[in-house]
Amino acid sequence: MRKTSIKDIALKANVSIATVSYVLNGTRNVRPETHKRVTDAIEELNYKPNDIAKSLKRNRTNTIGVIAEDVTVFNAPEIIDGINDFGDRHDLHILLVNLRLDKRVGHNFGDLEAYRNYASNAVSELLSKQVDGFIYIGVHTRDLTGLIDVEDKPIVYTYGYTQNDISIQYNDEQASYKAMSYLVRKGHSRIAIISGLMDSIPSRQRLNGYYRAVTDFELPFDPLLIKMGDWERESGYRLTAELLALPEPPTAILSMNDVMVVGVLQAADECGVSIPGELSVIGFDNREFSDYLRPRITTMGLPLHQMGYQAIETLYHLINGNKVQKLVMPECCLIERDSVGVLNSDVEQKQE
Amino acid sequence: MRKTSIKDIALKANVSIATVSYVLNGTRNVRPETHKRVTDAIEELNYKPNDIAKSLKRNRTNTIGVIAEDVTVFNAPEIIDGINDFGDRHDLHILLVNLRLDKRVGHNFGDLEAYRNYASNAVSELLSKQVDGFIYIGVHTRDLTGLIDVEDKPIVYTYGYTQNDISIQYNDEQASYKAMSYLVRKGHSRIAIISGLMDSIPSRQRLNGYYRAVTDFELPFDPLLIKMGDWERESGYRLTAELLALPEPPTAILSMNDVMVVGVLQAADECGVSIPGELSVIGFDNREFSDYLRPRITTMGLPLHQMGYQAIETLYHLINGNKVQKLVMPECCLIERDSVGVLNSDVEQKQE
DNA sequence: ATTAGCTGTTTAAACGTTTAGATTTGTAAG
DNA sequence: CTTACAAATCTAAACGTTTAAACAGCTAAT
Structure with a gap:
């Protein structure tokens, strides 16, 4: 059996699919009594919206590609947690790819051409999946200019940067x-x-x-x-x-x-x-x-969570075409x- | 300007969109000379396929939802790496959500109702995104029966299990x-x-x-x-x-x-x-x-990478409706x- | 009673693919 | 030169949404 769609609930509620869409998104006024008929039908048929269709129409997936050089390195998980945190609050989802750089091309990008290949593969798959933007999580802070091409999508770097893009670093x-x-x-x-x-x-x-x-x-x-x-x-x-x-x-x-x-x-x-x-x-x-x-x-703690949070926050602004406000560098904090x-x-x- | 689609390349190559699709997917024979015209057009217009549209039609996203209780706990990153590894080879992508369980409901699921809420929110968002299946990564191994409902999609647990689903554990x-x-x-x-x-x-x-x-x-x-x-x-x-x-x-x-x-x-x-x-x-x-x-x-090492790998491998079979073969438990290995x-x-x- | 202006609702096209099924083209046999 | 058949290609519908534009019904003003 097909999953229940907007069409089914339109039928059941005896309205057009447009109306259903309007109550779903609140994009237009609908008479309370119609509204109720629709929500009842939704309830009754246990309707779950299909974001894929929505994304296709809207040309926006609310999904960002997170490219990690290596998730098993200590800084990555906390950063991801920060990204997830903001994503949670703003309905952004994370498509994660792990480059496993150290395991493949060695520290220091031993084989640069191979690196470029892995990275651009990852990017182009994510591009196909129509992510709205990218976050790059490096393991060391280095200049990656020219290594990654995300077409016209926005990208924010952290633990890495390029000469043309925004990057989040702590002080x-x-x-x-x-x-x-x-x-x-x-x-x-x-x-x-x-x-x-x-x-x-x-x-x-x-x-x-x-x-x-x-x-x-x-x-x-x-x-x-x-x-x-x-x-x-x-x-x-x-x-x-x-x-x-x-x-x-x-x-x-x-x-x-x-x-x-x-x-x-x-x-x-x-x-x-x-x-x-x-x-x-x-x-x-x-x-x-x-x-x-x-x-x-005693050690200096890194503001990893905050960096992730700030990275996606910045990306969010870029995606929405907002001017990105002056960035304040997250600070490290002494753990005594x-x-x-x-x-x-x-x-x-x-x-x- | 609109992104270039299959339509544009059909126009350029002077064929129908169906033909383009056939060369893209190799689903039907096409005359070598036509084939060339198409690939040339693809090249020339720098065409990138849109997986969202494909997913909509195919009713399959090649994306799995990975639900982690807490990515910052030591076991998660290696498991994710294993999942990513298999995903790489089989064109499966990872939609990651981090529950941050410990930070929210405390160890031991202090507030069970709250936990159920967080989890089911995460699940239903992923369901909307039409993931093909789920992997659950716990931080402790416990019985989660009844806590998570993924409708009719397959799910594989690791570091956690339910009485009805498959779970991957080491020996x-x-x-x-x-x-x-x-x-x-x-x-x-x-x-x-x-x-x-x-x-x-x-x-x-x-x-x-x-x-x-x-x-x-x-x-x-x-x-x-x-x-x-x-x-x-x-x-x-x-x-x-x-x-x-x-x-x-x-x-x-x-x-x-x-x-x-x-x-x-x-x-x-x-x-x-x-x-x-x-x-x-x-x-x-x-x-x-x-x-x-x-x-x-000296310590017993956990086969984390392998667990992740095996979890997604199993899920892959479930998604494709294959009988899932007898599972062999990954073994721990002594680090002397x-x-x-x-x-x-x-x-x-x-x-x- | 006509008209204008709302408000609420519907129609229909569009997003970029895939894929049955129809149609055309090419080839080989008669 | 037909005819038959296979191979290549095309047509058109469909996937589940959103949304501009059209339309209907109502109220209030003239």
Whole structure:
């Protein structure tokens, strides 16, 4: 048996299908008594509207394509949750495709041509499905200009950007500045930083924040305290060992992610340096495990949910042809735990 | 300007729209020279098919609704990845909705009526979008009979089930049996177990595996070694402390998840018991952090990707009206790391 | 009583496909 | 050159909606 359609209920209610459509959408006045006949029929026949037909006519699906480089990477789920959140409230649906980039072309887009293929396949399938727009969720923040062509549909990037499109990023520079301020407030001044790979924007931004803090707080600047990591645990380990071997080692380390902190902890342990007693450390990302390590590590939390929410909100405006309002970057927020100690109890400082 | 449709290309190629459709789908023979005229026109006008129209006519969208209780919980992304994987190969697309259950009605479905509302809203929106079927991804394995009504569409559950529908689960009983065998092989016989909440099927299944191992390997059975946890770190901590305080403490602990192992580690540390020297521990889930703890913990990995893959594969058969073949439960697989020690070096035993 | 202006309702076309069934074209046999 | 048949192509309806435009019925103003 065919599913019941607007036609059936028109028949039952003894009105035209147009009228049914009008009561369904409230697009035109209909006499209360007619209205009731229609809603009764709807009820009785257990009518469910067919959005596919509606989409065809309206040329609008209320569906957006979400392209994730890799949903299994820690940032993606929270972002998706944010997207879902806004979608819920504005009747937007999510067509998800997972590029599985790392598993296919390797970190750093090893095979660029292959990447372009996967991505453009995904895009063109979504285009066929007539999505109203796209959100791209990267795993690293990099320039993707020229890699993806979404025809004339709007797209919003997050953890990635292009020179022509809007992208949502959190305020990295400010985040590391915040972390530094916190350390300074705890009495530290000889503060080392372990960066991520320097081809990433966040790494550079965060380094900027570090420099600004060094300047603002008049910290002793020592290039030996600046270490280039690669986001992986081993680099945290190795670089911390180097830092601790310095004639004048730092009293605190700012690590650009929590994973490298695992290495920091291990190195400190092996050098017999206690955390937070003799060395403080702050991570980035607020990964779940940062609460499970000993000591529980203090870290900068990323506004992932908010980024997703803001991405789709922006997309929503683009779809509706609204001017997109000035974007305010979501801020990171310090999660205070046990890996930072007070250096000189007398210098718990002023600024908030 | 309207997007170019089959009509435009028919015009350009000087054929009827039917013919265009035939070359597009290969559903009927068309003379090579006509075929070329059509493909040329397609090329020239940069035609992209409209799946919405196709879906309307065909009454099939090639889209499935994936309902996740919470995508931010560790199991969901890998499962989604598996679903995406199969979808990729069989031209199935994913319409994702995140219920955010924990954030809304709390663990354990605090407010059942509210839950039913959220779920049935999600379902009916997806139904309107004419999905061909559903996959439900739970966060705990529980009976959801009567909570979700997907009309006449097929649904496959994972991490959750109902009395009427198919559900994909991994083999829990076997998993804990495997873990036990491993411990036995390492010379342990006095093995404690810390369970999750006992309202969960996995907890009970895993306990069964434990009992079977105790029997098969003729281990001394001591009810004092069986502890009821609640999946949370604190219970791991508390119960381990109790175990270590026993007159005859266990030499190994099987914890039903990795989170509780964090508590185990802490308790052992505070009791001055070294792991794996004096106490061995195996976790469950192969959470990323299990590799970051010290010692790196040995754990049973869950076949999440495979579960997702198998779920959609099954759904695919249901959608196509195929008899669904005998399901073989995906198996867990031991990830060997550093938290299990050999008890009596002379008894590294036979069975593999 | 006619007209004008509402309000509510219907008619019919359109969205971009697929697909029976009809029709045309081409080919081979008589 | 017919005829028969197969192959290629076309016609037209259908999928379930929305919506512009036409229309009907009523009220109020002239």
